[in-house]
Amino acid sequence: MVLNARVTDYDVVRVFCGPRAGHGNELGVVREGSTLPDPADRQEFAAKLGFSETVFVDDPERGVIDIYTPTSRLPFAGHPCVGAAWLLDVPELVTPAGVVGARLDGEFTWIEARPEWAPPRTLRRYASAAEVDALQVPPPGVGAPPTPFGQWGRIYAWAWEDEAAGRVRARAFPGRDDGMDEDEATGAAALLLTARLGRALNIVQGAGSQILTAPQPGGRVEVGGRVLLERRPLRR
Known part of the structure; x- marks a missing residue:
């Protein structure tokens, strides 16, 4: 399995920070998911990065995303959706689980999803x-x-x-x-x-x-x- 060198282009955001900007969860976001379309390669790259989750953006305008832990693919996860919503600034995200509402309100980014x-x-x-x-x-x-x-x-x-x-x-x-x-x-x-x-x-x-x-x-x-x-x- 050979990983495309361009996939080293990724953002790191920290999600659910405290009032003084500390703490929160790190999230890796590959904005150009097309550089690594195969799920097995995505899984390998997520494991290589080692974040609790990594997001691959398949369509930045529509907010289509794909979420991986170091060991598995997730249909939905909270902090990856909040981080991706903030980074992409879109009104919704499309995940395998369903469409997630998204909005920015001052210092907070919000998502809306089903339990x-x-x-x-x-x-x-x-x-x-x-x-x-x-x-x-x-x-x-x-x-x-x-x-x-x-x-x-x-x-x-x-x-x-x-x-x-x-x-x-x-x-x-x-x-x-x-x-x-x-x-x-x-x-x-x-x-x-x-x-x-x-x-x-x-x-x-x-x-x-x-x-x-x-x-x-x-x-x-x-x-x-x-x-x-x-x-x-x-x-x-």
Whole structure:
């Protein structure tokens, strides 16, 4: 398998940053997906980059994207869609799961999606934010049965910081076998939690990432956050 040299042209953005621009999840975005059209080559390149997800843009005007972890292809994922929406500045994204609404609102980028598109996971509630903070990373495979998405998204631990205000403390443990013990910012899990609770949330996840959510008509959910550009593509 030979990778096209042009595919080294990719952006790196950080999604769901905190109020002071720290934290968040890194995302690789290959803007010219046509340089690497074969899914096997895309999977190999995503593994080579090593980000939790990499997005390949197949049509920047229509917002057609393809999402990969280092080990699998995903029909939908939260932070890749938020990052791609910010980078492409389009009103919608087309994913294998369906059409994702997108909008920019000041410092926040929002997507709108259906909860059933998110990979399944265990939403585990704790009594306090301190309990969530004290959790140890569980061994891979603990907490939920196998899913069609492999080990992805096994446990989402959460607790109310301020229930009246909708403030949540959360941590995500993917249980993956590629060395990723904890996911710093998980938009799909935030989407599922919002659907379960039926209310808008302000989530602090991981070391300090911020994810905002809001239920929408028709069972859809908006997920939003800050996005920062970390690295522009290299040009050969």
